[in-house]
Amino acid sequence: MNAPRKIDCQEAAERLYEYLDGELTPDSEAEVRAHLDDCAPCFKLLGFEDAYLSFLRARTRAHQAPEHLKKKIFEQVLFDQDSAS
Amino acid sequence: MAAPADNRREAFEREALPLLDAVYRVALRLAGDEAQADDLVQETMLKAYRSWHQYKSGTNVRAWLLTILRHTFINEYRKKKRAGPTVDVGEIEGYHVFHEVQEADPEGNFFDQIVDDEVLRAIDSLPEEFRETLVLSDVEQLTYAEIAEVTGVPVGTVKSRLFRARQALQQKLYDYALEMGYIKRVER
Ligand SMILES: [Zn+2]
Numbered sequence: 420m421n422a423p424r425k426i427d428c429q430e431a432a433e434r435l436y437e438y439l440d441g442e443l444t445p446d447s448e449a450e451v452r453a454h455l456d457d458c459a460p461c462f463k464l465l466g467f468e469d470a471y472l473s474f475l476r477a478r479t480r481a482h483q484a485p486e487h488l489k490k491k492i493f494e495q496v497l498f499d500q501d502s503a504s
Numbered sequence: 505m506a507a508p509a510d511n512r513r514e515a516f517e518r519e520a521l522p523l524l525d526a527v528y529r530v531a532l533r534l535a536g537d538e539a540q541a542d543d544l545v546q547e548t549m550l551k552a553y554r555s556w557h558q559y560k561s562g563t564n565v566r567a568w569l570l571t572i573l574r575h576t577f578i579n580e581y582r583k584k585k586r587a588g589p590t591v592d593v594g595e596i597e598g599y600h601v602f603h604e605v606q607e608a609d610p611e612g613n614f615f616d617q618i619v620d621d622e623v624l625r626a627i628d629s630l631p632e633e634f635r636e637t638l639v640l641s642d643v644e645q646l647t648y649a650e651i652a653e654v655t656g657v658p659v660g661t662v663k664s665r666l667f668r669a670r671q672a673l674q675q676k677l678y679d680y681a682l683e684m685g686y687i688k689r690v691e692r
Contacts, residue, residue, distance in 0.1 A: 432598060432599065436663075436666065436667055436670065437648075437663065440641070440647075440648070442647070442648050463606060463610050464599060464602050464606075466610065466611060467602045467605075467606070467610055467611065467612050468599075468602070470611055470612035470615065471612055471615060471670075471674055472642060472670075474612070474615040474616065474618075475623065475642045475643075475670075475673075476642060476643070476645075478618070478619075478620045478623040478624075479529075479620070479623060479624065479627070479639075479642065479643045480529075480643060481620060482525070482528065482529050482532065483525045483528070484524045484525050484527070484528035484545065485528075485538075485542070487542075488524075488528065488542050488545060488546065489524060491542075491546060492521070492524065492545075492546060492549050495546070495550070496546070496549045496550050496553050497513050497516065497517065497553070499550060499553060499554070
């Protein structure tokens with residue numbers, strides 16, 4: 420396998436979220452990873468943004484549809500007369 | 505043999521209903537209040553049920569439901585304007601918060617002190633297209649391609665909206681943390 424193409428801090432920063440989101444192609448991901456392995460400031464930025472995204476997920480996923488709504492949907496949607504085929 | 509209506513009911517219960525919480529969370533962030541979110545979800549699920557024959561089994565039911573939700577919201581609910589201030593996402597300097605805190609708190613520990621309601625309030629202050637992109641990604645974990653499908657824009661637009669939304673939200677939460685004394689501003 421060839422060594423990944425060298426990228427600079429700016430390119431790494433531009434692709435950081437895509438890297439964290441798992442949205443890069445394997446080649447592009449390897450380039451970012453190689454840069455992060457070598458570059459302490461970018462690695463530090465990665466840790467910070469990763470912590471931020473984890474925090475966002477943790478703070479926003481607790482909400483569930485209320486029981487009264489679930490009940491209404493069971494009663495009104497699933498037994499909807501207008502959609503009787 | 506079961507009637508077609510029963511097959512549909514069964515398929516809908518199995519495939520669509522487990523996503524009710526996800527649909528509700530997105531509805532709540534789009535509509536901005538619980539009563540409207542309730543109506544929006546109910547209407548979305550009813551439309552989905554009535555057009556279930558258009559859904560191709562085995563494809564992405566979550567993206568399909570969220571697309572119906574979004575259309576319903578835009579066509580019928582958005583007219584009722586939301587109140588409240590909107591965060592400016594126009595001038596986003598990349599990773600500004602990190603540059604401010606990298607000496608004092610490089611691991612972002614100050615985030616841990618910010619409670620759920622405050623985060624949701626901050627999300628609600630984002631302009632709509634940025635808010636929906638962020639919610640679909642960071643709350644519901646959709647891929648960029650799925651977000652592009654639901655919001656009807658190219659993947660490149662999803663990427664840039666997500667970057668700006670995350671950075672604007674981070675700045676807002678940082679400002680809040682400063683105000684609350686969770687973190688001290690670094691003098692330079
Ligand atoms: Zn670097």
